[in-house]
Amino acid sequence: MTQTQTLIPAELLQKSDKILFIAHLALGDFTYLQNFFKAFAEAYPHLSVHLWVDEVRRTSNSAEWGHLKKYSLYDWLGACGFFKKVYTQTYSPELYEASIREARQEHYPIVVSLATLRPHQYATLARAISPDGWIVGMAKPVKFFQPHHRLAYRKLDAAIPSYRVDRANPQHISDVYAHWFRQVGGPELDAAGRFPFVEIPEAWHQHAHKQLATWEFAPRPGKLVFINPYAKTKKRCWPLEHVAELIQAMQRLDAWRDSSFVVNAVPQELAHARQVIGSYRLQRTELFSAEDNFFQLxxxxxxxxxxxxxxxxxxxxxxxxxxxxxxLMRQKNPEWTPIDRNHSTVITAPNARDWVKAISVEQVIRAIQ
Incomplete structure (x- = not known):
């Protein structure tokens, strides 16, 4: 697709001074999207690239605001020099409306929604932010009982069709993102250009060294193993009991006998993880949570x-x-396997509808051996 065929008119891209992208971002999303945002900003240096991060967990419950406000993704986005403005105050209904009012004052000539969940709602949001701008957004096929979806999609000037995964020959999520950005005039990225990266400030490297020294893991005789059993949904979590049993099993293997282990926990689950893991009295095992800053991780x-x-x-x-x-993965989302096949081993749950917890300790041990 040449620039003249993209969903944003080439002349508009060249004469505009800013562009707003809308997305509901998780850390995993941005691990791959970062490359495309950076390349887009470099391809159009005259454009000020702004990003609206929509919090899908938005709530009126003030008890939830604390951890939503401290979402670690915001630390990473704040360190990315290619974003000139990032909207992060969308986690409560009041802040969401205030952010819309703030964004309207920017008079964006171009708004691109990359939201795949409830895309009709984001078409409405994009048009609310920019009543007179050029709006591009995701669109799903409309069923006969969804006339309000059809009305919402009419607010778009151009639509990006939602992606579908071919189970027999799944594309990687970075291929999906490449297709999105190709349609809005982004440059082509080869395999090396799509490989994820994270620029860690030196202060956080030093922080990690100090943490390992505090745990007496540096210097250490054996290897250092990091185990993360947590995801946002229970379907993708692995039981803490499995984690403890895995550590015990690895410590019985000659190659891993002297290893040290770090078990990751999300801040809100740290106390429970400490109780469960602590009950096993594991040697050379510590709990970790990136409570202060994303770059700790x-x-x-x-x-x-x-x-x-x-x-x-x-x-x-x-x-x-x-x-x-x-x-450790379910069979549901093969497009989300790690991109580096040479240094990644994927263990999938046995059956199509299984949760990650169906993966046994024995399966992991076999992969390690």
Whole structure:
């Protein structure tokens, strides 16, 4: 697709001074999208690239606002120099409306929604932000009982069809993102250009070294293993009991006998994880949570010899910091396998509808051996 065939008129791209992208981003999404946003900004240096991060967990419950406000993705986005403005205050209805009013003042000539969940709602949001701008957004086929969806899609000037995964020959999620950006005039990225990266500030590298020293994991006689059993949904989590049993099993193997283990926990589950893991009285095992800043996580991952993770951002960040990873996944989303096949081992749940917890400790041990 040449620039004259893209969903944004070439003349409009050249004469505009800014563009707004809308997305509901998870860390895993951005691990691959970052490359495309950066390349787009470099291809159009006259454009000020802004990003609206829509919080799908938006709630009126003020008790939830604390951890939503501290979403670690915001630390990463804030360190990316190619975004001139990032909207992060969308986690409550009041802040959401205030952010819309703020965005309207920008008079965006171009708005692109990359939202795949409820895309009709984001078509409406994009038009609310820019009543007179050129709006591009995702669109799904409309069923006969969804006339309101059809009305919403009429607010788009151009639509990106929703992607479907061919189970027999699945494309990688980076291929999907490449297709999206190709349609809005983004440059082509080869395999090297799509490989995820994370630029970790030196201060956080030093922080990781100090943390390992505090745990007495540096210097250490054996390897350092990072295990992440947590994801946003229970379907993608691995039981803490499995984690403890895996550590015990690895410590019985000659190759891993002297290893040290770090078990990752999301902040809101840290106390429970400490209780469960602590009950096993495991040797050379510590709990970790990136409670202060996102970069705590990749900085520590970079120090590891092996990363074992469920299907969430950690398995993709493992590729970004060039550490071998064993990924525990369901069969549902083959497009989300880690991109670095040479340094990634994927273990899938036995049956199509199984959750990640169906993966046994024995399966992981076989992969390690």
């Amino acid at each position: 990749p900085a520590l991952l970079a120090q590891c010899d092996l990363i074992i993770s469920v299907e969430t951002a950690v398995m993709h960040l493992a590729n970004a910091v060039h550490v071998p990873v064993i990924a």
